[in-house]
Amino acid sequence: MGLAAPVLDPDMDALEDLASAWSSLDGSATWSRGTDCDSMAAVYCDDDGHVVALEVRNGNISASIPESITALEELSWLYIKSSELTGSLPPALFTLPNLVHVVLSGNQLTGNIPDTVGSATGLQSLLLDANQLSGTLPSSLGSLSALVNLILSTNGFSGSIPNSLSKLTSLEYLYLDANALSGSIPAFISNSPGLKHLVLQYNGFTGQIPDSLGNVTNLEALSVRANHLTGPIPPSLGNCTRLIELDVGLNNISGTIPATLGSLRGLKYLYMVDNLLSGSLPNELSSLQQLKLWDTSRNYLSMELPAWIGSLTNMTVLSLGYNRFNGSIPEALGNLHKLTYLTLDYNMFSGSIPESLGDMTALEALFLDDNWLFGTIPASLVNLNRLTTISLSDNYLLGTIPAAFSTLTRLVYL
Secondary structure, eight states: OSSSSBBOHHHHHHHHHHHHHHTTTTGGGGSSSSOOOOTTEEEOOOTSSEEEEEEEEEEOOOOOOGGGGOOTTTTEEEEEEEEOSSSOOGGGGGTTTTOEEEEESSSSSOOOOOGGGGOOOOOOEEESSSSOOEOOOGGGGOOOOTTOOEESHHHHHEEEOOGGGGGOOOEEEEESSSSEEEEEEGGGGOTTTTOOOOOSSSEEEEEOOOOOGGGGGTSSSSESSSEEEOSSOGGGGOOOOOOOOOOOOOSSOOOOGGGGGGGGGTTOOEOOOEEEEEEOOOOGGGGGGOOEEEESSSSOOBBOGGGGHHHHHHHHEOOSSSSEEOOOOGGGGGGGGTOEEOOSSSSSSEOOOOHHHHHGGOOEEOOOOEEEEEOOGGGGGOOTTTOOEOOSSEEEOOOOOGGGGOOOOTTTBO
């Protein structure tokens, strides 16, 4: 909150310059001499009349950050989100001695992160996501020993993760996704024992998932989706028992699914789609009772589908299509009463379609096509009154479509 006190002259000079540069911003007209701080839009001051925070959300600035902002020497909180900021980051910005939080997400900033970023040694949050920044990540980021949140998603950064980031031992949230980063995922990430979210998806990383990530036992979310990673899923990830989301999809990961993942009792989202995984589903995965979404489609898994999958009753999405599963579809799948999406297509399932699938009354999409299923279409499927899509083609089914299917009023694809 601002205070009913005048802003000190040096800060007022800076605010007036900002008001001139950002004249299109609603409320900037209040940044004028003689106006108390509590009457100024988006400005917050301390008891002495120093500006300590600027907070603009969804503004219409359509201009760059002027160098004059560096006259706000007590500024600790700079929050300008989704406000059409343009231009580059002023190098002098990071020399402000009291900066703690810099949030400039969702703007149109260009250029690189200046090396001077390392001067802001008290910085706890640096959020520059969803801009048009580019270049390599400066090694000076490693000087930010107090940094907790580093969010650089959805930009055009390239090159590798600098070794200096090994010094960020206070880091809890690291988001580098949706850039053009390359090289290997460094083992030194385990130097940040408090890391909770590590999101590296949609880059060009190569090599293997480091085994050392198993030492980051506070991890809650790990995503390396859509890179060029090879090698196995490290069994050591089973040590990360606080994981809620694990996403290794869209890579070239091979080998078998580690049985140790059964230790992730709190896991809710498991993505392994589009890799080179083979072998069977370890029985230890039956312990994942909190699982809501499981996508292991487009791999080379081969076995009879275990009945214990029917015990994972919190699942809403189960996608196992495009594998080599065989044998019959287990009756126990009918226990998945919360399931909305089931894909078992492009496998080698045989036998009949279980009547119990009609018990999955939340189901909206069912894909069983391209298997070796035979017999008739179970009449029980008429109970699936939320169904919009059902695909049974390219099997060996006999008889006619049950007449009662006409009551499935939401069905748009059959």
